[in-house]
Amino acid sequence: MFKYKAISYVLLMIMMLGSRALLAIQDEVSYANTQDVISTHLHLSLNVDFEKRQLKGNVEHRLKWLNSKANSLVLDTRAIHIDKVEGQLNKKWTPLKFVLGEHDGVKGSKLTISADPSISVVKIHYQTVPEASGLQWLTPAQTTGKNHPFMYSQSQAIHARSWIPVQDTPAMRVTYSAQITTPKDLVAVMSAENELPVVKDGDYSFKMPQAIPPYLIAIGVGNLEFAAMSNQTGVYAEPSVLESAVAEFNDTQAMIEANEKLYGPYRWGRYDLLILPAAFPFGGMENPRLSFITPTVIAGDKSLVNLIAHELAHSWSGNLVTNATWRDLWLNEGFTSYVENRVMEEVFGEPRAVMEQYLGVADLKVELTELDARDTILNLPLDGRDPDDAFSGVPYVKGQLFLMYLEQKFGREKFDPFVKDYFDHFAFKSIDTQTFLSYLNNHLLSKYPEVISSDEVSEWIFQPGLPKSSPDPQSDAFNRIANAMSEWHQGKRELADLDAKQWTVHEWLFFINKLPRDLSHKTMVQLDKTFSLTNSTNREIQFAWFSLAIVNNFWTIESSLESYLKQIGRRKFIVPLYKLLHEHSMQRREWASKIYEQARSGYHPLAQNTLDQVFNLKPE
Numbered sequence: 001m002f003k004y005k006a007i008s009y010v011l012l013m014i015m016m017l018g019s020r021a022l023l024a025i026q027d028e029v030s031y032a033n034t035q036d037v038i039s040t041h042l043h044l045s046l047n048v049d050f051e052k053r054q055l056k057g058n059v060e061h062r063l064k065w066l067n068s069k070a071n072s073l074v075l076d077t078r079a080i081h082i083d084k085v086e087g088q089l090n091k092k093w094t095p096l097k098f099v100l101g102e103h104d105g106v107k108g109s110k111l112t113i114s115a116d117p118s119i120s121v122v123k124i125h126y127q128t129v130p131e132a133s134g135l136q137w138l139t140p141a142q143t144t145g146k147n148h149p150f151m152y153s154q155s156q157a158i159h160a161r162s163w164i165p166v167q168d169t170p171a172m173r174v175t176y177s178a179q180i181t182t183p184k185d186l187v188a189v190m191s192a193e194n195e196l197p198v199v200k201d202g203d204y205s206f207k208m209p210q211a212i213p214p215y216l217i218a219i220g221v222g223n224l225e226f227a228a229m230s231n232q233t234g235v236y237a238e239p240s241v242l243e244s245a246v247a248e249f250n251d252t253q254a255m256i257e258a259n260e261k262l263y264g265p266y267r268w269g270r271y272d273l274l275i276l277p278a279a280f281p282f283g284g285m286e287n288p289r290l291s292f293i294t295p296t297v298i299a300g301d302k303s304l305v306n307l308i309a310h311e312l313a314h315s316w317s318g319n320l321v322t323n324a325t326w327r328d329l330w331l332n333e334g335f336t337s338y339v340e341n342r343v344m345e346e347v348f349g350e351p352r353a354v355m356e357q358y359l360g361v362a363d364l365k366v367e368l369t370e371l372d373a374r375d376t377i378l379n380l381p382l383d384g385r386d387p388d389d390a391f392s393g394v395p396y397v398k399g400q401l402f403l404m405y406l407e408q409k410f411g412r413e414k415f416d417p418f419v420k421d422y423f424d425h426f427a428f429k430s431i432d433t434q435t436f437l438s439y440l441n442n443h444l445l446s447k448y449p450e451v452i453s454s455d456e457v458s459e460w461i462f463q464p465g466l467p468k469s470s471p472d473p474q475s476d477a478f479n480r481i482a483n484a485m486s487e488w489h490q491g492k493r494e495l496a497d498l499d500a501k502q503w504t505v506h507e508w509l510f511f512i513n514k515l516p517r518d519l520s521h522k523t524m525v526q527l528d529k530t531f532s533l534t535n536s537t538n539r540e541i542q543f544a545w546f547s548l549a550i551v552n553n554f555w556t557i558e559s560s561l562e563s564y565l566k567q568i569g570r571r572k573f574i575v576p577l578y579k580l581l582h583e584h585s586m587q588r589r590e591w592a593s594k595i596y597e598q599a600r601s602g603y604h605p606l607a608q609n610t611l612d613q614v615f616n617l618k619p620e
Contacts (some may be wrong), residue, residue, distance in 0.1 A: 043177045138279060158215070274290055291308070296570050327380050343483075536559045
């Protein structure tokens with residue numbers, strides 16, 4: 001009881017302090033002295049060297065000094081070689097002293113540059129290392145086309161510092177420009193204004209006029225072609241993927257219009273997609289103007305395009321209004337998951353939106369049983385950990401459920417205008433949870449004081465697990481499948497009579513995930529023969545089936561599973577499968593270890609780091 005009252009008191013103090021608390025934000029995983037000086041604009045001049053797997057050049061920081069007595073600029077780096085640092089004084093470049101600190105396993109190395117408010121611009125000459133955690137260099141054999149190399153960045157959460165010396169905190173926002181040189185047969189694209197039509201000349205210029213946090217600075221280089229889907233949207237991809245990607249994602253313009261109808265104008269100009277090789281460790285990354293997308297969602301039937309809705313939704317929640325620290329990630333991902341689902345409802349109908357809610361909540365409930373209690377809190381306590389190690393489905397789905405709870409309590413007629421005004425009010429700003437709660441109190445709770453209490457809000461934000469009041473979405477489609485499964489188990493219906501040809505991917509996932517974990521070999525054979533699950537072209541269905549097969553000792557999948565693990569780098573799929581194999585038996589652990597040894601070089605460093613821990617491998 002005492003703890004609960006204390007949380008209510010904290011919430012009360014937050015509401016009293018309001019946005020003034022933003023001035024005192026401390027990012028525990030950044031060295032940057034943003035209280036003294038901030039970068040307002042970056043200019044990158046970099047050469048992309050595939051032979052050395054290296055970016056080499058310089059970055060200019062245009063500075064705004066906040067403390068007239070400051071005598072240094074402190075930046076974040078990780079395994080970057082600094083060649084020299086210059087400062088612009090009276091329009092002339094002069095050498096500046098700098099110190100690169102010892103390496104920290106989470107934060108990297110602190111770069112301290114001797115500078116004061118007389119210096120308006122700092123230029124850092126540097127080169128990256130082949131193992132940079134925010135870059136992946138792929139050989140031609142690791143790409144879809146097999147003829148050209150590929151390189152791309154993944155800067156979230158704190159990996160921008162591995163390829164740019166920068167104030168690597170989402171509390172800081174910066175515009176940027178870039179001049180990138182590449183081999184002449186390759187194309188460079190960035191999370192900025194990209195030049196159209198695409199001309200392969202090895203020299204590319206970019207400009208990003210809207211201020212974004214550093215983790216949203218992104219680059220991709222490969223044998224890329226472009227195809228438009230509408231006047232505002234298009235796809236960059238390797239030639240062999242381009243046509244299928246356009247066909248899969250050509251509802252993107254309708255998604256933009258649905259977002260604008262609900263939450264106000266899209267403020268970033270174009271919205272294009274970059275389809276990456278299968279080694280990409282995530283479903284997508286919301287880099288502004290140019291979302292990075294895994295090819296594993298190209299299913300041929302638009303069954304997985306909610307991922308596009310999610311990355312697009314970040315154009316409002318995350319890119320437009322950003323979490324100020326990684327403790328506040330739910331402000332990005334919870335809002336985005338909520339907005340994504342509302343857009344899916346607008347474009348594809350309520351039944352599909354509810355099915356996706358159900359599956360998300362089902363996965364979350366399983367995950368909550370496996371997580372440490374502190375990691376089930378929305379306002380996540382990092383406690384000095386790398387954000388990559390602390391994140392889970394909690395900020396996504398629990399955050400979404402909190403907003404669904406508010407929607408249900410206040411009604412859409414009140415809650416929709418609140419969300420739209422929230423995006424308008426904090427546009428192009430980074431905020432923390434305390435600032436959000438102050439805004440929530442002033443613009444919703446206090447206007448309708450009889451609806452919910454501050455104690456109920458604080459339980460959602462500061463307490464572990466799900467409140468008893470959490471929404472519990474149910475789908476009629478899943479109920480029908482559950483009834484049919486029950487009749488099959490009772491011998492009243494044959495598998496072939498389940499009418500599965502009409503099922504959506506969501507219904508397939510429900511079916512597979514609800515199957516018993518102790519099925520006989522005969523039943524597994526029957527399932528696979530009836531539905532061809534091992535050879536499904538849908539990566540989500542394959543993942544669910546392989547997971548079931550491992551638990552049920554159904555090793556007919558062995559060859560297909562090996563190919564799956566070697567072809568795909570998406571962590572959502574490969575990490576759970578490797579874990580199941582590792583925990584299964586010594587024989588399967590050794591088998592999985594051999595596959596990982598062969599596949600490891602094709603995985604992104606983020607996936608490598610996670611799987612090295614699974615197999616107890618020491619860092620190289």
